[in-house]
Amino acid sequence: MTMQVLQAIEVSRHFDVSRPFLQRALSREGRRILRAVDGISFDIAAGTTLSLVGESGCGKSTVARLAVGLYTPTDGEIRFEGQPLSSARAQPALRRKMNMIFQDPYASLNPRWRVADIVAEPIRAFNILSGTKTINDRVGQLLTQVGLSAADGEKYPHEFSGGQRQRISIARALSSEPEFLVCDEPTSALDVSVQAQILNLMRDLQQKLGLTYLFISHNLAVVRHMSDRLGVMYLGRIVEEGPGEDIFRTPRHPYTRLLLDAIPDISAVGRSRTPVGGEVPSPISPPAGCTFHPRCGLANERCKVEKPPQTKVGNVLVACHAVAEGRS
Amino acid sequence: MALLDVQNLVVEFPGRRGVLRALDDISFSIGEGEILGVVGESGAGKSLTGAAIIGLLEPPGRVASGQILFDGKRIDNLSSDQMRPIRGKQIGAIFQDPLTTLNPLISIGRQLTETMQAHLKLSDRDARARAIGWLEQVGIPAAADRVEAFPHQFSGGMRQRVVIALALCAEPRLVVADEPTTALDVSIQAQIITLLKNLTKSHGTSVMLVTHDMGVIAETCDRVAVMYAGRIAEIGPVRDVVLSPSHPYTEGLMGSIPSLETRVERLRQIDGAMPRLTAIPKGCAFNPRCSRTIDKCREQRPGLMPAGSTQAACWVTAA
Structure with a gap:
């Protein structure tokens, strides 16, 4: 059996977005809870990539932060290499095995630090190497590995373009010699030709270093390129999860089909679409039953009241009554 | 004759360290009812290019040479007073971020009636009726009740x-x-693009669609211009252009886009x-x-030359 690097078991994360107590009391309203992540489960096997896709506000970035321990789950459990995440985070030897690449390469690098210091920080923090010379050599090696030159370490972040900055972020993430990387929209701030460079680099590094990725993106084409397994998120839940190829070949959940239909593809010149109406509802007051039912063409009475459980169809888990009943 | 004709347009930004040439000798035209896509990286x-056409270049940027003809008349050398009746009435603009485009302190209906009354002779009542009509056309549910709403009461897709x-x-x-859809989610993006396409088709409006998303271009446009470093x-x-590009840059750009298929x-x-x-x-x-x-x-700058069924600025494909 392959080893599971990360396991999420019925994980939820709720945020209290109530107004201050006095205002609440005056206008007689209750607490307002935003269910950013609502009972999701997944496993990531060593050396593979699990991608989570969905539109803004579906909770994908919250999952990314939960996975590295930046948020603690309200409910459920996350296990890293078989241990609860909280105890894994307490051990430096395990903590250094996970790292994160953020979305915005303009905000995630300290503008006052030289690149060499940025990349060396995890090395110093974890005492992986000692001695200025050794650390400098390692930083040079890391920068070369991500396609920059060792001399770039002397520069400041503002001297680099967006794509180069994202390479610096990757070098920093790799400096603690991690096994597991959480990548939260690593290419969405980049142009397509630069995106291709970064995606190729990330795949090369995965093959060379045996990395495991949790890859968060809203771009299905990028996700298809990167992932082994895929989870489609809608309003804090995973509506469809399974091997990427299966989902792309035969998308089953109506929302997955909507997403795939909605994406403009360059091979479809002049295609005219019939877009699905409606927008993502607020996660503060999600619809009852299946949260997708107001936008779904297959919804019936059962969908409006009963939350669909995940059903196994082929290799894929789908949370949809219509699919389970064979109505689709 | 083309509705818009841009000829050898050069836009420069004078600065302390010399003059930056941001657009360098750009020529293209847009026909009546045609949708031209303009793609390229940041x-x-x-x-x-879009800002130069609507006369909204931020100073110190200026049109240094070349000309922009709209319906046969030059519009690049007009003063802002002369440009005002053209902007809005003849040439409309849609910007990327729907939140900053709308005035947060004025109701949606008032913003629409104000614009219409500035350009068309309309009574208050007619303007209001038309405003509701437009909101219905762009697919705002219960438009008559929402005409008094303020921008913050609308979601991003509705604002756009x-x-x-x-x-x-x-x-x-x-x-x-x-970039009318860049700030939006894909499912909303599809709605907005379809809406823009249908409305401009039914009104016979020409569109210059600026975007970095090749997928949007492929589905929406009649012709496309690929820009690189201030040139076409x-x-x-x-x-x-999409399926059998001639210019090596276009070819590389298309190849770098991950496909769904x-x-x-x-x-x-x-x-x-x-x-x-x-x-x-x-x-x-x-x-x-x-x-x-x-x-x-490495020596001579190539102009646009016929290459297959497109025009490419490349010595290799022209030869």
Whole structure:
């Protein structure tokens, strides 16, 4: 059996977005809870990539932060290499095995630090190497590995373009010699030709270093390129999860089909679409039953009241009554 | 005759360290009812081209040479007073961020009626009726009740619908849409693009659609211009540019887009990055990154030349 690097078991994360107590009391309203992540489960096997896709506000970035321990789950459990995440985070030897690449390469690098210091920080923090010379050599090696030159370490972040900055972020993430990387929209701030460079680099590094990725993106084409397994998120839940190829070949959940239909593809010149109406509802007051039912063409009475459980169809888990009943 | 004709347009930004040439000798035209897409990476000059056409170049940027003809008349040398009746009435604009485009302190209905009354002779009552009509056309449910709403009461997708209504309500003949869907989610993006396409078709409006999303271009446009470092690299019918590009840059750009249909082991990548405006190489601006460079590319700048069914600024494909 392959080893599971990360396991999420019925994980939820709720945020209290109530107004201050006095205002609440005056206008007689209750607490307002935003269910950013609502009972999701997944496993990531060593050396593979699990991608989570969905539109803004579906909770994908919250999952990314939960996975590295930046948020603690309200409910459920996350296990890293078989241990609860909280105890894994307490051990430096395990903590250094996970790292994160953020979305915005303009905000995630300290503008006052030289690149060499940025990349060396995890090395110093974890005492992986000692001695200025050794650390400098390692930083040079890391920068070369991500396609920059060792001399770039002397520069400041503002001297680099967006794509180069994202390479610096990757070098920093790799400096603690991690096994597991959480990548939260690593290419969405980049142009397509630069995106291709970064995606190729990330795949090369995965093959060379045996990395495991949790890859968060809203771009299905990028996700298809990167992932082994895929989870489609809608309003804090995973509506469809399974091997990427299966989902792309035969998308089953109506929302997955909507997403795939909605994406403009360059091979479809002049295609005219019939877009699905409606927008993502607020996660503060999600619809009852299946949260997708107001936008779904297959919804019936059962969908409006009963939350669909995940059903196994082929290799894929789908949370949809219509699919389970064979109505689709 | 073309509705919009841009001829040898050069836009420059004078600065302390010399003059930056942001658009360098750009020529293209848009026909009546045609949708022209303009694509390119950040900094290629797409938005600047749009801004030059609607006369909204931020100073110190200026049109240094060349001309912009709208319906046969020059509009690049007009004063802002002379430009005002054209902007909005003849040429509408849609910008990227729907939140900053709308005035947060004025109701949606008032913003629409104000725009219409500035350009068309309409009584208050007619203007209001038309405003509701436009909101219905762009697909705002319960438009009559929402005409008094303020922008913050609308979601991003709805705001962008209002922005489209604002751009079209004075019935302009050309709309410059600068990244109209970039700030939106894919499912909303599909709605907005379809809406823009249908409305402009039914009103016979020409559109210049600026975007970095090739997928949107492929589905929406009749012709497409690919920009690189302030120049047009290739222009032609969308099918030909997307499916059988001639210019090596266009080819690389298309190859670098991950596809939904097939999965490849490695994406094609163009190494390096677009040059800064201060350091544009001699000859063809793309030559240091191009795999097919010949000596002539390093010496002489190529103009647009016929290449297959498109026009490409490339010595290799022209030969």
